[in-house]
Amino acid sequence: MGQKRGRDSKPQAIEAKKRKKGAKAAIASEDDSWDGLVSVDDLNWKEVAMPDRMTDAEGFFGLEEIDDVDIIRTEGSGEIQFKAKSGKPKKSILRTLTAEETEFDEWSGFSDGESAEQTAEKPTITTDETPEPKEDKKAKKKKETKEPKKKDNKEKKEPKTEAKPKDTKSSQNSNLKANLSLAFAALEDDGNDDGADVSAWDELGLSPEILTGLSKLKFASPTTIQKACIPSIMDGHDVVGKASTGSGKTLAFGIPILEHYLEKREKQGESAEKTPASPMALILSPTRELAHQLAKHIGDLATNSPDINARIALLTGGLSIQKQQRQLANADIVIGTPGRVWEILSSGTGLIRKMQGIQFLVVDEADRLLSEGHFKEAEEILGALDRQIQNDFPDEEEEETEDASASRQTLVFSATFHRDLQQKLAGKSRWTGGDIMDKKESMEYLLKKLKFREEKPKFIDMNPVQQMAQGLKEGIVECPAMEKDLYLYSLLLYYPKHRTLVFTNSISAVRRLTQLLQTLQLPALALHSGMAQKARLRSVERFSSPTSDPSSILVATDVAARGLDIKGIDCVVHYHAPRTADAYVHRSGRTARAGAIGKSVIICAPDEVVSVARLAAKVHASNPNVSAKKLPLESLEIDRRVVSRIRPRITLAKRITDSNIAKEKVSAEDNWMRAAAEDLGVEYDSDEFDEAKGKGRGRGGGRHQREKQASSITKGELQGLRAELKNQLSQRVNIGVSERYLTAGRVDIEALLRGEGNDAFLGHLDPLNF
Numbered sequence: 017m018g019q020k021r022g023r024d025s026k027p028q029a030i031e032a033k034k035r036k037k038g039a040k041a042a043i044a045s046e047d048d049s050w051d052g053l054v055s056v057d058d059l060n061w062k063e064v065a066m067p068d069r070m071t072d073a074e075g076f077f078g079l080e081e082i083d084d085v086d087i088i089r090t091e092g093s094g095e096i097q098f099k100a101k102s103g104k105p106k107k108s109i110l111r112t113l114t115a116e117e118t119e120f121d122e123w124s125g126f127s128d129g130e131s132a133e134q135t136a137e138k139p140t141i142t143t144d145e146t147p148e149p150k151e152d153k154k155a156k157k158k159k160e161t162k163e164p165k166k167k168d169n170k171e172k173k174e175p176k177t178e179a180k181p182k183d184t185k186s187s188q189n190s191n192l193k194a195n196l197s198l199a200f201a202a203l204e205d206d207g208n209d210d211g212a213d214v215s216a217w218d219e220l221g222l223s224p225e226i227l228t229g230l231s232k233l234k235f236a237s238p239t240t241i242q243k244a245c246i247p248s249i250m251d252g253h254d255v256v257g258k259a260s261t262g263s264g265k266t267l268a269f270g271i272p273i274l275e276h277y278l279e280k281r282e283k284q285g286e287s288a289e290k291t292p293a294s295p296m297a298l299i300l301s302p303t304r305e306l307a308h309q310l311a312k313h314i315g316d317l318a319t320n321s322p323d324i325n326a327r328i329a330l331l332t333g334g335l336s337i338q339k340q341q342r343q344l345a346n347a348d349i350v351i352g353t354p355g356r357v358w359e360i361l362s363s364g365t366g367l368i369r370k371m372q373g374i375q376f377l378v379v380d381e382a383d384r385l386l387s388e389g390h391f392k393e394a395e396e397i398l399g400a401l402d403r404q405i406q407n408d409f410p411d412e413e414e415e416e417t418e419d420a421s422a423s424r425q426t427l428v429f430s431a432t433f434h435r436d437l438q439q440k441l442a443g444k445s446r447w448t449g450g451d452i453m454d455k456k457e458s459m460e461y462l463l464k465k466l467k468f469r470e471e472k473p474k475f476i477d478m479n480p481v482q483q484m485a486q487g488l489k490e491g492i493v494e495c496p497a498m499e500k501d502l503y504l505y506s507l508l509l510y511y512p513k514h515r516t517l518v519f520t521n522s523i524s525a526v527r528r529l530t531q532l533l534q535t536l537q538l539p540a541l542a543l544h545s546g547m548a549q550k551a552r553l554r555s556v557e558r559f560s561s562p563t564s565d566p567s568s569i570l571v572a573t574d575v576a577a578r579g580l581d582i583k584g585i586d587c588v589v590h591y592h593a594p595r596t597a598d599a600y601v602h603r604s605g606r607t608a609r610a611g612a613i614g615k616s617v618i619i620c621a622p623d624e625v626v627s628v629a630r631l632a633a634k635v636h637a638s639n640p641n642v643s644a645k646k647l648p649l650e651s652l653e654i655d656r657r658v659v660s661r662i663r664p665r666i667t668l669a670k671r672i673t674d675s676n677i678a679k680e681k682v683s684a685e686d687n688w689m690r691a692a693a694e695d696l697g698v699e700y701d702s703d704e705f706d707e708a709k710g711k712g713r714g715r716g717g718g719r720h721q722r723e724k725q726a727s728s729i730t731k732g733e734l735q736g737l738r739a740e741l742k743n744q745l746s747q748r749v750n751i752g753v754s755e756r757y758l759t760a761g762r763v764d765i766e767a768l769l770r771g772e773g774n775d776a777f778l779g780h781l782d783p784l785n786f
């Protein structure tokens with residue numbers, strides 16, 4: 017079996033290499049008397065491919081493995097060395113030195129007393145394949161050279177080494193040692209210097225580690241919300257942050273948390289490795305997908321920042337609770353949905369007490385999380401974090417823990433805050449339609465429920481006027497109520513190679529539309545809360561994969577409306593009009609993120625027009641440049657020829673889809689009835705049952721008839737429909753080119769085709785210009 021280690025030991029390998037004047041790799045190539053024993057750093061470790069999902073990573077972000085080695089423990093010292101397995105050539109397990117490492121050898125004389133450190137620094141190889149986090153000495157030295165935080169941000173210029181490593185090499189005077197250390201960190205990972213210049217972050221007073229990470233992620237400058245929030249959070253304030261969708265709120269709180277991690281490790285010093293991990297942050301998210309994304313986003317910065325080994329426990333429903341409990345036992349940052357977090361915390365294994373020491377409580381998408389379906393568990397969690405202190409602890413501990421609680425910062429983020437929230441939660445649950453936040457009322461509400469430690473948290477509102485992202489265009493397509501499928505399909509044909517997210521208001525609509533689009537040979541995926549969690553994650557992964565079809569379509573309920581950050585979504589389509597103004601903001605915010613451009617289109621039946629206009633007016637109400645009479649909602653005219661030519665396709669696809677869905681339903685119902693009849697010991701006759709059901713005059717009788725009809729299409733008929741649809745789909749939609757013209761050779765077909773720009777159509781089609 018292969019051996020594994022944490023990827024974080026890589027810098028140590030290089031550091032060790034620089035110190036060893038006669039590295040084994042060199043000896044091996046020259047010296048035949050070599051006994052074949054090598055140290056961990058001489059091995060040719062291979063990176064283990066990361067699992068697709070964070071949960072499978074158990075909170076660790078990188079492992080390396082090696083095959084064909086035997087572990088040799090030196091008697092007495094207990095030092096671990098390695099040897100090629102018998103039968104394997106001695107050198108087969110060695111790695112070759114890179115050019116940079118050879119260069120490092122020249123600098124080995126600068127370090128004092130390193131051989132002792134070298135032994136101490138060796139990563140622990142554990143047979144249970146669980147890498148222990150380590151604070152390496154190099155990091156500690158680096159931190160010793162670092163100015164303490166919050167003194168003078170301007171002084172912290174070191175991290176520019178990431179962007180300009182050559183500068184660091186050249187400054188060999190007073191703090192040469194520190195600079196070399198940073199140079200090693202900058203060079204060790206991939207030996208290139210293509211990170212972004214991160215000097216724009218200087219004024220925020222971040223550590224060199226984080227700046228290195230930001231540079232590697234190519235985040236050259238902070239977004240406005242990051243610029244505004246990070247210093248306040250790092251100065252210990254409670255913060256309520258509001259900024260438009262896709263504006264970088266995650267790192268606005270993620271960076272200060274990772275900075276705190278570094279500070280904590282620095283304070284613990286030598287004892288860091290022995291101190292049992294205790295969570296320092298709890299981040300609550302309203303949806304599972306968002307929780308996964310938050311973990312990935314913060315985890316990405318952590319893995320790209322040298323010396324940050326923060327372990328993230330991801331607690332979301334639908335996945336193994338035992339695994340998550342294990343993760344939590346050793347986590348630095350806990351991210352989860354309130355339901356699962358509470359389920360685990362309340363399982364009575366002392367976890368609540370452990371969580372009481374957290375430094376940060378983050379409520380992301382706060383207006384949603386503190387509303388429907390989530391608030392109760394969130395409230396339980398908040399209550400437990402505070403209440404247990406007084407109830408359970410003996411007096412002397414009480415004071416200590418209360419202090420910890422008093423030092424907890426509460427950070428609340430969203431793009432919208434709902435004015436009705438307070439009323440709703442107070443039990444007067446009239447959901448009146450989603451106003452954008454009224455600052456004062458919402459602040460009061462949050463103050464009351466969240467127990468901020470400061471009398472008034474800092475309220476940082478980056479979008480007081482414009483709720484929508486800058487690069488977003490809003491459009492509306494009006495169509496008959498029964499023809500939304502037709503218009504959706506038209507829109508998708510107008511925009512081929514557009515990654516599109518289609519929102520509906522119900523799970524059954526997601527199921528039906530996904531099947532319909534797939535029947536039309538479009539790459540559609542489904543996402544709704546009725547799906548198994550793994551299938552949900554798979555859909556998001558497949559849709560967001562950079563290698564996926566650029567025309568991919570994700571059909572989703574509002575479970576995808578909040579926070580999902582999927583690169584390259586070009587278009588959001590509201591197949592059903594959003595129910596609230598907030599939902600409209602968040603759904604539309606899945607596109608035009610991080611400065612990109614995007615489109616949001618509402619497909620609107622005549623009876624929805626008024627409510628949609630009202631909703632858009634609310635969203636833009638605070639924008640003085642927008643009047644209720646002239647909303648920035650462009651009316652899109654779909655060419656009538658397109659609609660009429662593709663109608664037969666839709667008719668066929670609908671019949672096929674309805675038949676499939678009805679058959680699935682009938683078969684599920686039949687199975688259920690059969691099982692129930694068996695339990696009761698009666699005979700079940702499906703025809704008799706259907707007859708009785710069909711005769712019913714009550715609600716559902718007509719629907720049942722239609723389903724029955726749809727499900728009664730024979731296999732042969734279905735095959736015929738499929739063949740016919742296939743034939744239609746194999747041809748381009750002809751929007752006005754006469755076949756007589758074409759066959760008579762009176763038209764230059766090539767020129768015609770070249771000019772069209774959209775190969776779904778044959779003939780000239782005016783673009784929507786939207």
Ligand SMILES: Nc1ncnc2c1ncn2[C@@H]1O[C@H](COP(=O)(O)OP(=O)(O)OP(=O)(O)O)[C@@H](O)[C@H]1O
Binds near residue numbers: 260430579609
């Ligand atoms: N400083 C930065 N420079 C460039 N890109 C950034 C920066 N910070 C974050 N991003 C990127 O911006 C995108 C949006 O960030 P994030 O998901 O945090 O937005 P958000 O404000 O939380 O959005 P939402 O309100 O929809 O949840 C992400 O892809 C992230 O990687």
